[in-house]
Amino acid sequence: MTSVDKPARNNGRVRDAARTQAEILDVATEEFARAGYAGARVDEIAARTRTTKRMIYYYFGGKEQLFTAVLERAYAVIREAEQDLDVDGLDPVAAIRRLCEVTFDHHEQHPDFIRLVSIENIHEAEHIISSERLSRMGSPALDVIGRILAAGRSAGVFRGDVDAVDLHAMISSFCFFRVSNRYTFGALFGHDLVAPERREHHRAMLCDMVVAYLTAG
Amino acid sequence: MTSVDKPARNNGRVRDAARTQAEILDVATEEFARAGYAGARVDEIAARTRTTKRMIYYYFGGKEQLFTAVLERAYAVIREAEQDLDVDGLDPVAAIRRLCEVTFDHHEQHPDFIRLVSIENIHEAEHIISSERLSRMGSPALDVIGRILAAGRSAGVFRGDVDAVDLHAMISSFCFFRVSNRYTFGALFGHDLVAPERREHHRAMLCDMVVAYLTAG
DNA sequence: TGAGTAACGTACTAGTTCGTACATTAGGGA
């Protein structure tokens, strides 16, 4: 009965606030993406972390704020990637192809992000709306599209009645749909939208379609 | 203490199994679309019905089966509408335009259906997969696309490397995205994708894009 | 007409789930 078997002092790990928060966000991202907002379980998130549920409330305040934090980080990652987008020196057609390809690849590489966005739409974007950070977050991709469109227009190769935001929606929709709706689409049509052997074809299809549209006259 | 104040005999309504089931499905459709599968409350569905929770279990067995029944009915409605699609007598370009327009209109008119499909994708289509009825349900729209593509190809106006299912995905993606992602898109870009004043432009945009792609050589 | 059954209602329960009160410890600065 001496104080021999002390609790194993936190598995050998030291205290690290930043690391704990990051780990919670990692697990929460997976769990929310997997089960939706209401379907996600705070206890489950805590269990898959090296810390306890108490810490979720300590750092984030609650389930709702945790979900907002997850969204904020997920969007920040995407925006950062968009900033690396470089189409300087390319002619308008090549530039728009490049943009389509990069958008296509990003969506394919971030299925969890796409699930989170789907979930946030079910909740009518309430977390984005009430997040200062997300409301302020611009979109580098939109600026790039605007510049490409302007260049193509003044070079006389693009039609003039296209809005940057609408074109962004058009491009995103196919990239997003392929990933977000692959399950129902696959179950109903027996056709896997993200099958590797169809990837190149879909990518080219998107580029061709956008270029054909912009250059049609 | 005589038997005067009897319960008001069911609000004047008579017993009607079909009507009760339909009413449950109506309310359940709204509630699942509003809150997602896990977020929907069986008690809430029952409360908004003229019957009780007991009847949900009596007729459907449980929450899961109720959701499946909701999905089955929602898809049946869409498939029925697709069967009214008539493009006979139109040349391939006009036919594909017509198909795009009808698809566009359908998506716009059935936002609840789109929400249900989004939700079902979060659950990786498990309900569709385990539903005999949904698995057997073909897609008239796909057949129509196949015929239009074949006609356009043999008339020499369409390119030959386009699959009907891929084209269906392409067309659906924009129609679906406009509705499914309007909230996050609106919150982030301050641009309402389903604003009435943009409707005609989006509709024409979709048609132009598909035709430009198919006729590009 | 009366009996059997489909349709329906009430009240309850077992289990879950978010959130918190309370206790403890590590580690940096005075």
Added chain:
DNA sequence: TCCCTAATGTACGAACTAGTACGTTACTCA
């Protein structure tokens, strides 16, 4: 070195939620 606070853990509770046991009533058909 010692104290103060950020960081962490444990145990619990109140509210909710899917599902059910049991009882009742309206139709229908022999």
